[in-house]
Amino acid sequence: MSKRETPAAKNFIRQIIDEDLERGLNDGRVATRFPPEPNGCLHIGHVKSMCLNFGIAYDYGGTCNLRFDDTNPDAESPEYVAAIKDDVQWLGYEWTNLRFASDYFEELYGFAEELIRKGKAYVCDLNAEQIREYRGTLTEPGRDSPYRERSVEENLDLFRRMRAGEFTDGSRVLRAKIDMASPNINLRDPTLYRIRKGASHHQTGETWAIYPMYDFTHTLSDALEGITHSLCTLEFEDHRPLYDWFLDNIDVPSRPRQYEFGRLNLEYMVLSKRRLTELVEQGIVDGWDDPRMPTIAGIRRRGFPPEALRDFCARIGVTKSDGMVEMAMLENSVREALDAAAPRAMAVLNPLKVVIENYPEGERESLTAANHPKDDSFGERTVTFTREVYIDRDDFMEVPPNKKYKRLSLGGEVRLRNGYVIRCDEAIRDDNGEITELRCSYDPATLGANPEGRKVKGVIHWVSAEDGVPATIRLYDRLFNVPNPGADGDWKRDLNPDSLVTVEGVVEPSLARAEPGARFQFEREGYFCVDPHDSTPERPVFNRTITLRDTWEKISQREG
Ligand code: ATP
Ligand code: MG
Numbered sequence: 001m002s003k004r005e006t007p008a009a010k011n012f013i014r015q016i017i018d019e020d021l022e023r024g025l026n027d028g029r030v031a032t033r034f035p036p037e038p039n040g041c042l043h044i045g046h047v048k049s050m051c052l053n054f055g056i057a058y059d060y061g062g063t064c065n066l067r068f069d070d071t072n073p074d075a076e077s078p079e080y081v082a083a084i085k086d087d088v089q090w091l092g093y094e095w096t097n098l099r100f101a102s103d104y105f106e107e108l109y110g111f112a113e114e115l116i117r118k119g120k121a122y123v124c125d126l127n128a129e130q131i132r133e134y135r136g137t138l139t140e141p142g143r144d145s146p147y148r149e150r151s152v153e154e155n156l157d158l159f160r161r162m163r164a165g166e167f168t169d170g171s172r173v174l175r176a177k178i179d180m181a182s183p184n185i186n187l188r189d190p191t192l193y194r195i196r197k198g199a200s201h202h203q204t205g206e207t208w209a210i211y212p213m214y215d216f217t218h219t220l221s222d223a224l225e226g227i228t229h230s231l232c233t234l235e236f237e238d239h240r241p242l243y244d245w246f247l248d249n250i251d252v253p254s255r256p257r258q259y260e261f262g263r264l265n266l267e268y269m270v271l272s273k274r275r276l277t278e279l280v281e282q283g284i285v286d287g288w289d290d291p292r293m294p295t296i297a298g299i300r301r302r303g304f305p306p307e308a309l310r311d312f313c314a315r316i317g318v319t320k321s322d323g324m325v326e327m328a329m330l331e332n333s334v335r336e337a338l339d340a341a342a343p344r345a346m347a348v349l350n351p352l353k354v355v356i357e358n359y360p361e362g363e364r365e366s367l368t369a370a371n372h373p374k375d376d377s378f379g380e381r382t383v384t385f386t387r388e389v390y391i392d393r394d395d396f397m398e399v400p401p402n403k404k405y406k407r408l409s410l411g412g413e414v415r416l417r418n419g420y421v422i423r424c425d426e427a428i429r430d431d432n433g434e435i436t437e438l439r440c441s442y443d444p445a446t447l448g449a450n451p452e453g454r455k456v457k458g459v460i461h462w463v464s465a466e467d468g469v470p471a472t473i474r475l476y477d478r479l480f481n482v483p484n485p486g487a488d489g490d491w492k493r494d495l496n497p498d499s500l501v502t503v504e505g506v507v508e509p510s511l512a513r514a515e516p517g518a519r520f521q522f523e524r525e526g527y528f529c530v531d532p533h534d535s536t537p538e539r540p541v542f543n544r545t546i547t548l549r550d551t552w553e554k555i556s557q558r559e560g
Contacts, residue, residue, distance in 0.1 A: 006311050008055050011318035013259055017060060017229060026228040030062030033227050034088070034095075035069045035218065038080035038202070041288045041295040042087045044309070044330075045271045048264040051313035052231055054093040065225055066095035070102050071217050073201035081202070087296040092306050097225070101217050102203040104224055108212045109163065111220055111250050112174060112192055116155045120249050121192060122148055123158040124175045131173070134180070135188050141181035142188045148177060162195055165209035169195050174210075178245060186242045192216045219243045223252035230258045234322055262322040266330065267483040269294045270491060284495065285479070289533075291543050292479040292499050302476060303519050303529030303545030308337035327478065334546050338519060338527045343371040343378050346417065346461040347507040347522040347542070349473055351390035353465055356422060358441045359387045364466070367447070369418040383508055385419050388465035390506050395460040396438060398427055406458030408438070413451070414458040417523060421446040421456050461523045468506040471540040473528070475501040512540050519545065 008014070017030055032053040036042060057064035066088055070076045088095065115121035124147045126134060136142035150158075159174055161167065174193035182188055190213070197209045219242075222230045230243075237260045247255055265271060270279075271294055279285045279293070288295050291302035299309070312333040316325050346369075365385045372378035395407040395414075408414040413423045426439040443451055450456075477499050485494040511520065516532040520542075527545040535541040 005307060006314040008051075008059065008314050009317050011261075012320060013052070013229065013231060013261065013318060014056065014059075016259065017056065020228070021060075029226070029228055030056060030060040031064075031226055031228045032057050032062065032231060033065040033067045033099075033222065033225060035067045035101075035221075036084050037069045037072070037075070038077065038084060039072070039075040040080060040273045040277070041297055042084055043271055043273075043276065043296065044266060044269075044294045044299065045264045047091065047296065047309050048313050048316070048318075049231070049233070050088065050091060050093060051310055052261065052318055054088075054095075055310075055313075056229070056231075057096070058093075062228075063096035064093070065097045065099050065227075067099040067101060067221060067225070069214070069218065069221075070100050070201070070203060071211050071214060073196060073199040073211065076202055078202045083297065087300075090296065090300060090306055091309060099221070099225065100203050101212075101221050102201060104217075104221055105204060105208060105212070107224060108217060108220055111252075112159065112212070112216075113156065114250055115176065115192070116159060116174075117152055118249065119152060120177050121174055122150050122155050122177055123162070123172050124148070124189075125172050127170060131191070135185065136180070138185070142185075144180050145175070145189065148189070159193075162193065162210050163208075165197050167195055169197055171195065176216075176242075176245070178242075184238060184241055186215070186239050187245065190215060190242060215239055215242050216246060219246040219256075220250070220252065222256040222258075223247065223250075223254050226254045227256040228254075230256045232258060232260055233263045234260045234320070235263075236260055260320070261318045262320060264316070265322060265324045266294065267324055267327040268478045268480045268485070269327070270480070270485055275491065278492075279479075284492070291474070291476050300517075301532060301543065303338075303517075303527060303543055304334050305337045305341060305519065307341075308334040311337060324484065327483075328550055331546055331550060335527070335548070338521065338545065340375070342519045342521045342527055344369075344373065344523050345508055345511055345520045346383065346463055347471070347473070347505055347511065347525065347528070348390045348392050348461065348463050348468070349475075349503050349505040349522075349525060350393040351463075351506050352393045352396060352435065352438065354389050354391055354422070354438045354440050354462070356387050356389070356440050356442045357425070361387055363387065364464075367418050381510055383418060384464045384467045385416075386464045386466045389416070389462045390465050390468060391416075391438075391460055391462045393435075396424070396427075396435070398435075407460055408458070413443075413454070413456045414460050415446070415456055416462045417459050419447065419462070420444070421451050461525075463506045463508050465506075467509050469509055469512040469540060471505055471507045471511070471542055472534075473503050473505045473542045473544065474531070475503065475544045477501075507540060507542070511542075512537050514540070521548075524548070 034053045054064045124145045134143045173191045175189045178187045180188045193210045243258045289297035289301045366382040398410045400409045415421045420442040422440045422442045427435045428437040479499045480494045481496045482494045485491040514530045519529045526547040528542040531541040
């Protein structure tokens with residue numbers, strides 16, 4: 001990892017690990033895992049979990065497995081497995097072992113028989129709705145299933161026949177025998193196995209007619225892998241007694257412990273898979289990797305560097321409560337990382353032609369430009385200067401609005417970045433009164449030198465009209481207009497209608513040869529990257545990663 005990376009603060013989980021190590025627990029081992037279900041794309045919330053799990057393994061010289069929690073054949077697919085592996089590696093992490101919960105189906109089955117033999121699990125013939133009815137509520141205890149007192153022999157026989165595929169889906173389940181009156185609903189005889197015949201599992205094919213449930217699978221997979229610290233989000237706090245019950249009642253090879261931390265919620269974003277799916281399916285965004293999506297695929301395509309995400313996670317820390325994190329935190333991490341890592345270039349987003357009338361026709365000059373103002377190791381490049389150049393429309397006003405105005409105006413002077421000082425002599429208009437061209441003159445004595453006898457404060461970017469390459473530039477902004485979408489009703493009403501504005505600009509020629517995904521600072525405009533899917537050398541496409549400054553802060557200050 002790079003040196004500028006923020007070290008992870010000592011959060012409560014790291015404190016627990018320190019104490020465990022001091023007490024000599026787990027023979028001094030630290031083993032974590034990151035357990036996604038391959039039923040969708042990872043998002044920035046998962047990044048928090050990865051930074052925590054992989055980060056701990058890295059800092060303590062421990063291990064971290066990537067384990068696919070794949071117990072639902074109907075929702076999972078190898079495409080998601082591949083995408084998730086890719087995302088983890090892109091973030092900069094290496095797993096110690098790659099595992100699938102389905103690798104353990106045989107062992108898990110054995111653990112289930114063990115519970116049956118100990119009289120701690122039974123086959124129940126109630127259907128899903130009856131099970132719900134019998135379960136009771138938060139205020140009322142549940143009732144025992146009429147099948148609860150089946151003999152060990154009958155349970156073993158029925159469970160084996162469930163495995164053999166003798167029964168239909170939903171006709172029976174295997175349940176743990178715990179306590180139907182427990183104040184914790186998770187302990188009211190939770191389901192351990194369900195029948196799902198004829199489904200094709202992406203790893204085990206048609207081998208299994210029964211599938212283990214999440215809590216059972218997760219706990220025992222942790223135990224089988226020798227996980228020491230099983231870290232999950234707060235909504236699993238109520239599941240911890242069940243996690244411990246499995247460990248207490250099954251002869252497990254190791255004894256992991258579960259700790260819960262607060263989920264990441266991010267302002268101006270939604271992170272629920274259901275809502276993200278809706279955005280994709282209703283065509284509100286252009287797929288899972290739309291650069292406005294909080295998915296890792298989207299974030300990558302947007303141009304966020306992985307070190308910015310790790311830095312962000314180190315800064316937000318890990319606490320025992322769910323909180324809302326300001327978007328500005330993430331954006332600041334991105335700006336900082338890109339400021340250090342992105343070479344500078346010039347691109348004109350809204351071109352206005354400038355003809356420099358005293359520059360000889362047909363002549364071109366190679367001017368030298370530094371690729372990074374603060375870091376010489378980025379080297380230099382040349383930009384060609386020609387008689388006709390483009391500047392941005394926003395950099396010209398006929399009459400300066402006030403004394404602070406430093407851009408070009410009629411009769412005024414400005415420096416072309418890395419080049420000469422020019423003066424605007426005339427603005428040409430079309431029949432509609434719109435300015436189509438500026439007639440200018442340049443001062444040949446001003447290349448790398450101050451003009452004689454006068455001060456020129458403004459510097460603007462430009463691109464040679466003859467050599468510049470037309471490019472499509474996508475200006476992405478936040479997907480939602482409000483920090484907490486849906487807080488006052490329909491979350492889709494809070495979508496930002498201007499989250500994507502596409503413009504046709506002109507970029508300096510070197511940019512047309514840039515690699516897909518390459519990141520740049522377009523001087524005075526922001527950070528941009530080459531779109532990995534749509535860009536070609538003939539027709540480059542750039543995505544705006546982020547503006548140079550926080551324009552939202554200004555808006556809220558103005559409105560506030
Ligand atoms: P979603 O709620 O979006 O469907 P999930 O929790 O069901 O997410 P998993 O694939 O099961 O998705 O998650 C893998 C791991 O990432 C889990 O340990 C989970 O707790 C963690 N995780 C998921 N979302 C967040 C989040 N917003 N903040 C922190 N950790 C998260
Ligand atoms: Mg989950």
